[in-house]
Amino acid sequence: MTAPAPSPRPRRRARNFGPGPAYLPTDVVERLAADLVDYGGSGLGVAEVAHRGPLFAPVVEALEERLRRLLALPPRYAILWMHGGASPHFGLVPLNLARRHRRADYVVTGHWSERAREEAARLIGEARVVARVSNPPVTIPPVSAWALDPGADYVYYTDNESVDGVEFPEAPRVERPLVADLTANFLSRPVEIARHMLLFAGAQKNLGITGLGVVVVDRDALPEDVPGVPRADVYAAHLAEGSMLNTPNTVAWYVAALMLEWIEKEGGLEALAARNRRKADRLYAVLDGSGGFYRNDVAASCRSRMNVPFTLAEPALLPDFFREAADAGLHQLDGHRSRGGVRASLYNAQPEEAVGELCAFLEEFRRRHG
Ligand SMILES: Cc1ncc(COP(=O)(O)O)c(C=O)c1O
Incomplete structure (x- = not known):
């Protein structure tokens, strides 16, 4: 396959309703395009600078500071930036958080929560459906109707199902450790972080480009190690290394930093x-x-x-x-x-x-x- 020929200037930005990889603000794309060539007047492209070096340090700081500010993040929560988008967390969540009882409760509201539940069932054996959406008109049952297992390690839900078009009006109130997939509506409204033990989101909708995942987690909930699991799959290892267990996807981090700046400007x-x-x-x-x-x-x-x-x-x-x-x-x-x-x-x-x-x-x- 040959690459498409470069488009003649001036470039046209069509209306793009794609579900992800999603439309990015033109300001952000233009800044990225310029900085890929010459980042901040350094003469070096942003994809070509050291992730631990002084040129990239402001990006790392901006990611942490801006996301903390936007989410009004309580100090006990840590932010992890990880490779692989959202889907790896379907497995990492049960591997890291279902250590005690090896049981977890899933609210199935569509395609992605079902995928997450199946992956958890593969890894820990028991991932129960505690509630499922009704047939049309599709409705999420109220929390009072959820068949919660008091011995489950966590309750999992998908805040917005991008395939099915089903979204929780707000984070559910359950007196259990709560885990959420916010991939498809992250930063689209304020969120009650304190109700959650962990939430994660792939970046490709509201936070930039594919392949990057962000995790917001109550530090106290993380086991220090997970024996028998590769270190790259242990949340605590990423926390200990400041999300630089290995070389990060610096371009995706950079775009996420630009998106956070854009959100604040908006x-x-x-x-x-x-x-x-x-x-x-x-x-x-x-x-x-x-x-x-x-x-x-x-x-x-x-x-x-x-x-x-x-x-x-x-x-x-x-x-x-x-x-x-x-x-x-x-x-x-x-x-x-x-x-x-x-x-x-x-x-x-x-x-x-x-x-x-x-x-x-x-x-x-x-x-x-x-
Ligand atoms: C709610 C939700 N979770 C998970 C995913 C999977 O994301 P990724 O392709 O980054 O693994 C998507 C992708 O559309 C999604 O909308």
């Missing part, structure tokens, strides 16, 4: 939460007002603000839908390969104008084909 998590709410409400209103032409089956109480999957009453129209959307400059709208249909992702960086253009297109398409 007004922080409260401001982004309000904007994200507006974007999602606008899109759901068009779907719900389409007289059944478009359909989303998730109950309003747990509809995702980040990923909006929907179907067309007439699936044979889908090829026309995607072609006409692309002609209108709206890209990467296809649903997850396991579900089909349409999915629009509205992460932090998705501009409100892009959502407006999508809504106008949906109404126009329905008028022509309905």
